[in-house]
Amino acid sequence: MFVESFARDFYTPGDPTYSVTPDATEANEGATVNFAFQADNVRDGALFTWEVVSEKVSAQDFDDGAMAGAFSVANWAGSFTRTLKNDLSFEEGPEPFSVRVHSGSILGPVVATSTAVMVFDTSVEPESYQVAPSALILRSGGTVTFDVVTSGVPSGRQVQWQKLSGTAVAGDFVTPLSGVVEIQNRRASFSLTVADTVTALRTLAVCLTDGANVLAESLSIAIYPPPSITPKTVSVYEGV
Numbered sequence: 001m002f003v004e005s006f007a008r009d010f011y012t013p014g015d016p017t018y019s020v021t022p023d024a025t026e027a028n029e030g031a032t033v034n035f036a037f038q039a040d041n042v043r044d045g046a047l048f049t050w051e052v053v054s055e056k057v058s059a060q061d062f063d064d065g066a067m068a069g070a071f072s073v074a075n076w077a078g079s080f081t082r083t084l085k086n087d088l089s090f091e092e093g094p095e096p097f098s099v100r101v102h103s104g105s106i107l108g109p110v111v112a113t114s115t116a117v118m119v120f121d122t123s124v125e126p127e128s129y130q131v132a133p134s135a136l137i138l139r140s141g142g143t144v145t146f147d148v149v150t151s152g153v154p155s156g157r158q159v160q161w162q163k164l165s166g167t168a169v170a171g172d173f174v175t176p177l178s179g180v181v182e183i184q185n186r187r188a189s190f191s192l193t194v195a196d197t198v199t200a201l202r203t204l205a206v207c208l209t210d211g212a213n214v215l216a217e218s219l220s221i222a223i224y225p226p227p228s229i230t231p232k233t234v235s236v237y238e239g240v
Contacts, residue, residue, distance in 0.1 A: 014040075014041050015041065016039060016040060016041045016042050016111075017038075017039075017040045017041065018037070018038065018039050018040075018042075018101065018111040018112040019037070019038045019112050020035055020036070020037045020038075020050075020099060020101050020112040020113070020114045021035065021036050021038075021114060021115070022034070022035050022099075022114055022115065022117050023035075023036070024117065025115060025116065025117055025118065026117070026118045026120065027084060027117055027118070027119055027120070028084075028119075028120050028122045029061075029084050029085065029086040029087065029119065029120070029121060029122050029123065030083075030084060030085070030086035030122065031083070031084055032081050032082070032083040032084070033081065033082050033083075033084070033117055034079060034080075034081050035050065035079060035080050035081065035082070035099060035114060036077070036079050037050075037071070037073065037077065037078040037079060037080070037101060037112070038076065038077055039073045039076050039077065039078065039111075040076050041076070042073055042076055044073065044074045044075065045072055045073070045074070046072060046073050046103075047070060047071075047072050047104055047105075048070070048071055048072070048073065048078065048101050048102065048103060048104070048111070049068060049069065049070050049071075049101070049102045049104065049105055049106045049108065050068065050069055050070075050071065050080050050099050050100070050101050050102075051067065051068045051099060051100045051101075051102065051106055052067045052068065052082070052097055052098075052099055053097065053098050053099065053100055053113075054095065054096060054097035054098070056095040056096065056097075057095050057096070057097040057119060060085070060087065061084060061085055061087065061095070061119070062082055062083060062084060062085055063083045063084070063085045064083070068106050070105075082099075084119055086122065086123065087123070093121060094118050094119065094120055094121070095118070095119045095121075096116040096117065096118050096119070097116065097117055097119065098113060098114045098115065098116045098117065099113070099114045100112070100113045100114075101113075124152070125151060125152035126151075126152050127150070127151070127152040127153050128150065128151045128152060128153075129148065129149075129150050129153070129159070129208050129215040129216035130148070130149045130150070130216050131146050131147070131148050131149075131161070131206065131207070131208050131216045131217070131218045132146065132147050132149075132218060132219070133145070133146050133218055133219060133221050134146070134147065135221065136219060136220075136221050136222065137221070137222050137224065138194055138221055138222070138223045138224070139194070139223070139224055139225075139226065140194055140195070140196055140197070140198040140199075140223070140224070140225050140226050141193075141194055141195070141196045141226070142193070142194050142223075143191055143192065143193045143194070144191065144192050144194075144221060145189055145190070145191045146161070146189060146190055146191070146192075146206060146218060147187070147189050148161075148181060148183070148187060148188040148189060148190075148208065148216075149186065149187055150183055150186050150187070150188075151186065153183050153186065154183070155183060155184045155185060155186075156182065156183070156184070157182070157183045158180050158181070158182050158183075159180065159181055159182075159183065159188070159208050159209070159210065159215065160178070160179070160180050160208070160209045160210070160211060161178065161179055161180070161181060161190055161206055161207065161208050161209070162177070162178040162179075162206065162207060162209065163177050163178065163204065163205075163206060163207075164205045164206055164207035164214070164217055164218070165203075165204075165205045165220070166202065166203035166204035166205055166220060167201075167202050167203050167204075168202040168203060168204040168223060171195070171197075172194060172195055172197075172198050172202055172223065173192050173193060173194055173195055174193045174194075174195050175191065175192050175193045177192070192204075194223055196226075198223060198225050199225045200225060201222065201223070201224055201225070202222075202223040203220050203221070203222055203223070204220065204221050204223065205217060205218050205219065205220040205221070206218045
């Protein structure tokens with residue numbers, strides 16, 4: 001009893017010291033980061049305000065949409081959490097943020113700043129494919145290029161292409177009527193060259209396939225034979 005009374009009567013607290021520490025320096029979208037606030041020599045019930053600081057992270061990146069909030073301390077400690085929203089946007093890249101703690105309101109002095117927390121985008125972009133011809137009308141002997149544009153497809157992915165519909169047959173072309181393309185930076189292309197021997201109207205649509213499912217279909221192109229040339233008759237009269 002004497003020791004406790006002596007400590008209570010004669011103990012003089014030092015100057016307040018503050019620190020704020022996240023429980024992780026890296027977090028995926030959807031995760032919760034806990035911040036521990038230490039406030040030595042500060043009375044119980046003292047109010048503080050945390051504030052998110054970042055050039056990239058905004059209110060829409062948190063599930064509650066808040067960039068600031070209040071809390072109090074007890075036994076020289078306090079805490080608060082920030083839960084990151086999995087917003088399903090793509091290609092955001094890593095986004096760092098830190099928090100500042102103000103004494104009292106957000107207008108009060110900054111007493112502590114945390115280390116940065118790096119937020120990683122875990123959104124997965126759905127895969128999609130498009131295939132489009134460079135021309136819809138072609139003559140015998142001409143070449144058409146099909147451009148493939150994708151999203152969510154990694155570079156190096158190989159995709160099959162083949163005839164989908166139409167009256168054209170393999171013999172109408174000097175190039176194969178099926179093949180494989182490799183996606184690089186979301187794009188690929190392949191070409192077909194029509195033989196000079198096509199003598200009637202042909203149509204052709206192609207598709208992309210993974211071997212089991214059709215991934216994309218092109219518009220149909222029309223292939224025309226060379227224009228017919230009618231010899232012109234010239235009459236020659238004697239004495240003219």
